[in-house]
Each structure stands twice: as C-alpha cells, then as structure tokens.
Amino acid sequence: MGSLVGVSEHYFTASPAVEAEERTHRFSIRGVERTVVTASGVFSADRLDKGTQVLLDHVPDPSETGTFLDLGCGWGPITLALAGAAPRARVLATDVNERSLRLTARNAAAAGLDNVRVSPADALLAELRQGSTPVDLIWSNPPVRIGKDALHALLLDWLSLLSDDGEAWLVVLKNLGADSPGGLAGGPGLGREPNGLLEGLQSPAGTPLTRLAHSRVGTRTGPARLS
DSSP: OOSOTTOOSSTTSSSOSSOOOEEEEEEEETTEEEEEEEETTSTTTTSOOHHHHHHHHHSOOOOSSSEEEEESOTTSHHHHHHHHHOTTSEEEEEESOHHHHHHHHHHHHHTTOOSEEEEEHHHHHHHHHHTTOOEEEEEEOOOGGGOHHHHHHHHHHHHTTEEEEEEEEEEOOGGGTOOOHHHHHTSSSTTOBTTBEEEEEEOSTTOOEEEEEEESSOOOEEEOOOO
C-alpha cells in the first residue's frame, strides 16, 4: 500500500498463495444489510472486523460529493459504506491485495453502487500524485501488522493527498500492539504537510478512532465529538 513489498505472506500480499475459497456473508454495514462475497487470503474474510465496525459506527456522515478513499479496502465494507452514503461522490478503493480489489469491485457492483473505482495501491498513489488530485476524505482500518515504521510511511504517503479541508478517520485496535494513528501523527514528517499541519482528535471512552485533518493554524489535540 505504497510500500508493503517485502512484508511476509499475509493479506497484504499482492497475490496470496492460499487458494481463494469464496464464501457468502450477510452483514449490517453502517445500518444497511449487505450480502457480500469474501475469500481466504483477504483481511477478515469471515466477519466484519471489530476495528472496521468501530470506525463505521462512529464516523460522521460523509459529504454528498467529493473524492473519498478507502485505504486498505479488503473485501470492501468501508467502500460500501462510503459509496452508499454518498452516491454522488467518487469513491476510490485501494489495496495491495489483488484478490481484495476483485472482491470489492464485485461487492460494489452487486450492491448497485456505480460510484466506486478500485485500483492497486501503488498505481493509484502515483496517479493521484501526478494528477495533483486531492482527496477530500479517507476512511481506513490500516494494516497495523506491517509494523510501526511501515505504517508511518504508509500514512505519510496517503495523508499528503488530503485537500486543504480534507480529513482522515483511522482506527487502530491497541491490542494489536500499534500506536494510535494520532500518536503516529506526532512522528517525523506527519504534521508538516505542504497544505498545513495535521490535527489529531482522539475519541472519548477509549474508542480507538482518530481524526486527522489539515489545519492552517497549527496542531491541536482534544476529544472528538462523535455522533
């Protein structure tokens, strides 16, 4: 996802070696019942991941229009939520895992969502950089198992694409041994993007949800008011 090559075989491998055993599930995704197809070799193939569920339960509704990004789409639950909530927006779904991309495209099509485009991470990152295309909103349950340094590099790559008033909502479960995205935002590089500083807002009650946004006046941290 920008820089995951070399990581051991897992769901963040471009072409998983494990055979794709498909299964059909029905999940409630941000209040909408969806029938989806998942497969072995992708993230959380048998359930709606707890971190993803926390994200979808707490993020505010997206704007009606704009360019939205699902970073690390897996089989597509965040993509489905974004595209369903904002049918006039352009939703970009990206992953390093080719199987994940196929499943996300398939699940979006089955749901009748025609505002979704899937693309491999490296190709999409290069395209957005070359075209100077800003991203207005990122929702992501990032791949913390790649390690802190790799995760930090990944966030640097993608958060730099945010528009002036864009924002990113990220979730990290602490029991996976990773810093929160808000903590990573205080590291070298993050917080010093060309369009301004990044602002991290930690949610209350221990919810592992962080909002990062461009701010022209500085960086501040405080409790997020979640609807």
